[in-house]
Amino acid sequence: xxGEGYREILGLMSLEWDSIEDFISKYDHRVxxxxxxxxxxxxxxFNTIGSLYRExxxxxxxxxxxxxxxxxxxxxxxxxxxxxxxxxxxSDNAYEDFEYLAKQLERAEYVSLRYISQK
Numbered sequence: 001x002x003g004e005g006y007r008e009i010l011g012l013m014s015l016e017w018d019s020i021e022d023f024i025s026k027y028d029h030r031v032x033x034x035x036x037x038x039x040x041x042x043x044x045x046f047n048t049i050g051s052l053y054r055e056x057x058x059x060x061x062x063x064x065x066x067x068x069x070x071x072x073x074x075x076x077x078x079x080x081x082x083x084x085x086x087x088x089x090x091s092d093n094a095y096e097d098f099e100y101l102a103k104q105l106e107r108a109e110y111v112s113l114r115y116i117s118q119k
Contacts, residue, residue: 001066008038009070013077020084029089043078043095046071050097053104063101064110072111075102 015035017023029036049071052058063071075098082095105111
């Protein structure tokens with residue numbers, strides 16, 4: 001990942017909200033298109049990596065080596081938001097490969113225990 005990619009992730013990970021409604025009022029695509037575009041680009045990237053993993057084109061060790069805990073951390077931060085949008089703006093299976101990948105990384109014990117205990 002490039003330095004710019006890490007800056008994007010750090011920016012998204014610094015977002016704060018108290019509830020789904022608070023998130024929507026601050027960061028929804030109807031309120032902040034730039035943030036939504038950055039967020040969706042990251043989610044789509046991780047969803048694509050998850051799809052490639054499901055298809056057998058990538059293995060977990062390679063994915064983890066290149067991303068460490070980032071995929072898992074980003075999934076868990078935005079999971080409630082993605083689940084909300086699945087019921088409103090997105091299809092029911094939106095970002096399912098991103099979700100699958102995060103779960104597989106956890107199941108394979110690639111994710112640092114400190115992040116699992118924070119869930």
